[in-house]
Amino acid sequence: VSDTQQLARRLEREKQARKAAEAIAEEKTREIYDANVRLQHLNSRLEELVRQRTMELAAARDEAVRANQAKSDFLASMSHELRTPLNAIIGYSEMLLEEPEDRVRPEVRPDLDNIRSAGKHLLGLINEILDLSKIEAGKMDIFLEVFDMVALLGEVRATVQPLMANNGNTLEVRCGSDLATLRSDQTKVRQILLNLLSNAAKFTTEGRVTVEARRLMEGASDQVELKVSDSGIGMTPEQLTGLFQPFSQADASTTRNYGGTGLGLAITQHFCRMLGGDIGVESEVGKGSTFTIRVPAICPSAPPRRAEAVAQRTVTGTVLLVDDERVAGNVLGRALTQEGYRVVRAAGGEEGLRHAREDKPDAIILDVITPDLDGWSILRSLKTDPQLSEIPVILVTLMGDRDMGFALGAAEYLTKPINPKELIRLLARVQRREIAPDVLIVDDDQTTRDVLRRMLIKEGWTVREAANGTEGLEQLARAVPAVMVLDLMMPGVDGFEVLRAVRQDPSWRDLPVVIVTSKDLSKEELEWLRGNAIDVFQKGAYSRAELISAVRAMVESARTACSSRLSPACLRETPACSR
C-alpha cells in the first residue's frame, strides 16, 4: 500500500467522519427544535389549563355563594316553620295555666309550666341561631333611635328579676346621674344586657349581681359603660380564651350543668362591635366574673334610619303643646315627633287657644302655669268652646291638683317630671273618639287564630276571623273593627297587601293594626311597614309568644279606655304592636 493510497484512505475516513458528525449535529438541532415546539405547546396549554381552572374555581365560588344564600333562606323559612307550632305550644300552655282551678287541676300545673318554659327555651335557641346566622351573613341591621337608658335599665331589671330569684341572687342596678338619653339600637343594647344578666343569674347561686351604668365623656369621646358583675363560679384563664367564639362554652360540662347554646356571648360581642363598641371580661374562679361593655352614646356608623322613617311616615296626629318651659317642651316635642305626631308649639295661653282653633289638634298638652293665662283658665276656655270641647286635654303640671283638672274636663293627667313614654301611651288612648269593642283576626294559621280568639273572648271582646287576606278585606268591608290583628305571611293576598289596601281606603285609614308575624322582616319590609305608620319592633317580630302578650296588653289597655269611653288605639312600647 503506497503512502498516497494510505493518505487517501485516511482522508476519506476523516471526510466520512465529518459528514457523520454533521448529520448527528443536524439531528440534534432538529431534536432541540422539536423539544422547543413541544415546550411552547405545553406552555400555551398550561395557560389554557390555568384559565380553565380559574373558571372552574369561579364557578365553584358562585356555587358556594348560592349555597350560602340557600342556607340563609332555609334558616329564615325554617325559623318561621318552627315558630308557628312553638307558638301553639306556648300559647295553649299559657292559656291552660290561666284557667281557673276547677277546670285545670293544680297537680298538672307544674307539667304545664314545664311545657311552657321548655317551649320558651326552644324559642330562645331558635332566635339565637337565627341571630348568629344573620350576623354571619352580614344581614343584621342596626336601627338607631333615641332612648332613655335609665328606663331601659328599669325594664331589663324587671325582666330578669324572676331569673335572679330562681337562684336566690340579689340584683343591684346603679345608674350614674349623667346617663340621660342614648342614640343607639335599643333592641340590641337590651339584648346585650339580658344576655349578660341571664348568664350572671345562671352561674351565681345565693350571691349578688350588679349592673353599673355610667357615661364616660373624655374629650370628644362620649361613651356609655355598662358593667355586669357577679359573685358566681367564675372562670379560669383557659376558659376565658375563646369565650366569645360561637358554640364554645367554658367547657363541655358547662353545657351539661347549665344548658345553653354557647351562642349568647358570641352574639353579644357582635352586637357591641356593631354598635361601635366592644366587650371585655375579667374573671376569677370561685370569685365571680365582670363583663364590661363600652358603646358610643351617640352611635355614629349607621345613618339615622329611624329618623328617616319618621320623616317618611304619615302623621299619626297633631298635638298642640302649650308649655312655657323651653327645655321640658323640647324633650316632649322630640319624643312626640319621633312617634309620628305633628307638634304645634305654643309658648303661652293666648297663643295656645289661637292654635287650638286654627290647627284643630287631636290632643292638647297643657302646662298649668303659663305666663299670661294660667292652665286652669285655658282648660276652662277650651271646654266651654263648642268647637274645641271635644279635643282631649292632657295636663302637665308641677302642682298636684288632679281632681280639679278632671272636674274641668281633662282626659288624662301627668305629673312632672314627665316620662315621655307614659305620655305617648296616654295620648294613644285618648286620641280616637269612638270604638266598638271588636277585633278582626286575619291569619292563615288556625292555631294562632284559635289562641288569639279564646284569649280575646276571655277578655270580653267580640272576635271575627278571616283565614286569608281576601277574607280579611271582605270582613273589613262589612264592618270596620276596633282593632285588626294581621299576619304578614299568608297565601294569596298577604298581610302587606291587606295593609296597603287599608292605608289607601279613607274609611279604614285610621284602623289600628297589630302585626302578628313570625316572619323575619327584611330591612325593606320593615321600612315599608314604618312608612305605613306601622311600628314593628325588630326583636318582637321574632317571638310569637311576645306578640301574643303584646296583643293581650293592648286589649287590656283598650278595655280600660273603653270603660272610660275612650278609644283603644295601641300600646306603643309593646313589641310588634302597631298602628
Add this chain to the structure above:
Amino acid sequence: MKGIVFTEFLEMVEQKFSPDLADRIIDAAELPSGGVYTAVGTYDHHEMVKLVSCLSLETGTDGDELLRLFGAYMFERFYVLFPKYFEGIQSASEFLEKIDDYIHVEVRKLYPEAELPSFGCDTSQPGRLCLTYRSTRPFASLADGLIRGCLAHFREPADIVIEDLSGGAGTAAQFFITRRDTPL
C-alpha cells in the same frame, strides 16, 4: 460505545506508535464502520475489541495491557476536553467517587441512549477506597487504566489490588486502592 473512545484510541495509536500502524489495524480489523468514527457518534463496542486485538497482534503487547495504557491516556485527555468535571476536585478519591453520581449523570443529559458502566464506591475503611466496576462490556482493564491515570494526575502513589468478579470475562471487577503516603 461512544465515538470519543474510538477517536481517542486511534489518536493514541497514531501518537504512541505511528499513523501507519493505526491505518493497518483499521484495515486488518475489517470493521463494519470502516473505521470512520466521530466523537459524537455511537458505535458497536465489538469494533473496539477487534481494534485492540489487532493492535496486540501488531505490537506483541497483551490486550489488557494495551487497554490499561489507553485508560491512563484517556484520563489525561478527559482533563483537557472536560475541565468542568475537575472543578473544585482536589484528590483522586474525590474524582472517583463522583463518576456515577455526577459525571455519568451529566453524560446522560447529552446522550440519553448511552450505555455507561457503573462505578460503585465504598469509602467505609479509612485510607482505602473500594471501587466496583460493572459493565455489559469486557473493559475492566480500561477501567484499571483510568484509575491509574487518575492517581497519576493527582500525583497520589497508591497500591491497587484487583479482584475479578466476572470469571475472566472482564465485565466486573473490584479495585482496592490504598494510598502509599497519606490516607485517601
